[in-house]
Amino acid sequence: MVDAPTSSSSLADLWKARYRQPPPDVALPENTVVRGLMAHRSVRAFSAASVPQGTLEAAIAAAQSASSSCNFQAWSVIAVTDPQRRARLAKLAGDQAFIAQAPLFLVWVADLSRLEHVADAHAQPHVALDYLESFTMAVADTSFAAQNAAAAFESFGLGIVYVGAVRNHPGEIASELGLPPRTVAVFGMCVGHPDRKQPTAIKPRLPQSAVLHHEKYAGSEVEVPAYDATMMQFRAEQGMSPQDWSTTVIGRIRDAKALHGRDRLREELVRRGFELR
């Protein structure tokens, strides 16, 4: 069993927790930023304390500082603190209790509406917004921004977890938040003080050689059995039911039903004004 390292641990210890392998032979540069990023764990249990004043503003400033395709800034974020609204959103997003528990729920929105208004204000066409490219660009922009916010929140000692289940019912989420056409909630993010009585561990990932390729793509099938064993061990350490990674993956990609409504994402997006040409 590996001790749970934190952002003040050495990069070597963080590497061992993340990969369950010794670090490579090459000297790794390290600093506060990289240690912080490597110490990430998703938090799904929060104390009752609210997020300190100024924290949201600083995190969103970090988010807006992320790169943005063509400086389009094709995203918005809705900060939800109202307990009733959080409870309704929790219900819509996979009925997950920690969404209602977290003092702050951020809904990250791919937003082509603002760009449409810019063109409309000058009576100009905006045909490019009707293409899948524009949706894809907006999802990437939203994600860059959100990930910077995640790093900022964690640097303040707060915990976060992403909530992909806001894509289960995009229409209802949009109604709840008053989202206009050409916008859609891409993911949520719970933010709060981690409940110290329910600490979380660093989740092991595939070996770096499985995702990092040099010059050309190389298959990673050969890496999977060892990672299956790693995840089996990790779940045992966490007191979870035994299951290897392959079994988890297979259960979640088997059929359309495993998508919990997200098999309708395309028609929901079209209904919300993304033509996805």
Place this chain on the structure above:
Amino acid sequence: MVDAPTSSSSLADLWKARYRQPPPDVALPENTVVRGLMAHRSVRAFSAASVPQGTLEAAIAAAQSASSSCNFQAWSVIAVTDPQRRARLAKLAGDQAFIAQAPLFLVWVADLSRLEHVADAHAQPHVALDYLESFTMAVADTSFAAQNAAAAFESFGLGIVYVGAVRNHPGEIASELGLPPRTVAVFGMCVGHPDRKQPTAIKPRLPQSAVLHHEKYAGSEVEVPAYDATMMQFRAEQGMSPQDWSTTVIGRIRDAKALHGRDRLREELVRRGFELR
């Protein structure tokens, strides 16, 4: 003219450069991580020095530490250092010289191929991969990972710029990198030492009130004229031709031609095995 702050400047100075507005009245928490994120600027001019040993490995460890939907880890990254290959990729990605100049070009790949192989190895179905949801999830996962890598590289004093133009010709990029079906290059990232003779500035963003909404979405049309003026001033400071934000946006969303080939993204994705149901 605002002085160019760096990651060692105060958050107040970074805020002023990013928003061209004074910081809010609330006390903003700050630390090395947030200052680093807020100091981001895209770098498109690099010195000849290569990226130090160990830097790539540390950055990818940070990338793999980002959240991943269902722990699917649905991405790969190809590190390209070969000068001939960089030159060919530069040509394919909008003929941008800085891609060939940067010593390291990372191609970030949305990767459903690995998940398909996991199911195939157990003779199980993988129907969910055929849905737009799975592509969307993979784009978000890839972006979270890439953004962590960006923050890591910048924390080491390196500069980066994202390259969306790898989506101009996804088929040719895939051939160059040997990408299998159900994978696609989502964006590239140049990495290298910034050329000190061509310093870059912090690009102003929309006011925070334009992207951060409380409880419900609120339109941001009213914020655009002031930002138009800000971007006009920024471009003047940078010695660029005068153009406000609205004009830039309109020129890039006007018609399908403005997408430089990305109007074919949907058919290219289908050809690459993403059914996008």
